[in-house]
Amino acid sequence: MGQRTEKVNEEMIVNLSFKVTLNSFSNHEGFNTNQIKNAVEEFKEKIKKQLEYTLNGEYEQQSFIESVDFVSYEVDSLNGL
Numbered sequence: 001m002g003q004r005t006e007k008v009n010e011e012m013i014v015n016l017s018f019k020v021t022l023n024s025f026s027n028h029e030g031f032n033t034n035q036i037k038n039a040v041e042e043f044k045e046k047i048k049k050q051l052e053y054t055l056n057g058e059y060e061q062q063s064f065i066e067s068v069d070f071v072s073y074e075v076d077s078l079n080g081l
Contacts (some may be wrong), residue, residue, distance in 0.1 A: 019078055020076075043071060
């Protein structure tokens with residue numbers, strides 16, 4: 001007998017929690033007054049959506065935040081993994 005497949009269409013909700021640690025910003029031109037403060041606030045506003053895009057597989061080339069050129073951060077699961 002060969003392998004048999006049975007189609008199943010079942011959806012479930014999975015709630016995930018993550019801790020995000022902001023490590024650094026870098027910028028080609030350096031930083032002006034309040035730029036870091038603004039970048040931190042912008043990062044806080046946009047990180048959730050960025051993680052949702054990544055987890056949903058919605059990958060697209062776009063700038064993440066506008067305040068600085070690059071941002072370094074870590075994401076750790078809080079789901080006991």
